Amino acid sequence: MDDARIVELYWDRSETAVVETQKKYGRYCFSIAYNILFSEQDAEECVNDAYINAWRSIPPHKPSCLRTFLGRLTRNISLNRYNRNRAQKRYANTELALDELAEVIPDPNSEAVESDNMVLKEAINGFLETLPKKPESFLCVVTGI
Numbered sequence: 001m002d003d004a005r006i007v008e009l010y011w012d013r014s015e016t017a018v019v020e021t022q023k024k025y026g027r028y029c030f031s032i033a034y035n036i037l038f039s040e041q042d043a044e045e046c047v048n049d050a051y052i053n054a055w056r057s058i059p060p061h062k063p064s065c066l067r068t069f070l071g072r073l074t075r076n077i078s079l080n081r082y083n084r085n086r087a088q089k090r091y092a093n094t095e096l097a098l099d100e101l102a103e104v105i106p107d108p109n110s111e112a113v114e115s116d117n118m119v120l121k122e123a124i125n126g127f128l129e130t131l132p133k134k135p136e137s138f139l140c141v142v143t144g145i
Contacts, residue, residue, distance in 0.1 A: 003066040010058035017058075018051050025067060029074040036078040037085070046081055050074040 001020050009017035029050055033043035050073040063069035107113065 006066055007058060007062060010055065011062070013059070018055060021051060021054065021066075021070065025070050028067065029070055032071055032074045033078040036075070036082050042081055042085070043078070046078045047074060049077045053077070 001024065006017055006020050006024070009020060026047065029047045030043055033046040033050075034040065037043050037046065050070060053073050054070060057073075061069075
């Protein structure tokens with residue numbers, strides 16, 4: 001079925017418009033969504049949302065190129081889904097991860113950290129003192145960590 005006839009079906013509010021759109025442009029819209037999202041399930045949902053948006057917007061609009069119109073709808077919906085998915089992943093467990101790190105990483109101003117630093121400093125200086133002293137090499141003593 002040609003695009004003009006499909007658009008007429010939308011104007012007539014015939015449900016076969018969506019069926020014909022899916023037959024003609026389903027794979028095209030799916031490939032757009034999948035290439036953005038890399039998820040079959042999300043891509044299918046975006047394509048279905050594009051059909052709903054086409055159904056809602058075609059009676060006021062009359063697209064001259066249905067393929068471009070559907071591609072744009074699918075792309076915009078997919079990009080919105082991509083941004084939403086990324087935002088959820090970015091902030092989903094940040095607080096939990098930081099809480100777990102707080103249990104492992106000690107406070108840098110605590111006495112235990114300063115005590116550990118002194119032990120480490122003494123161990124390094126002790127090792128450096130055991131090295132042979134040669135005139136051409138320099139002996140470095142750790143003064144602070």
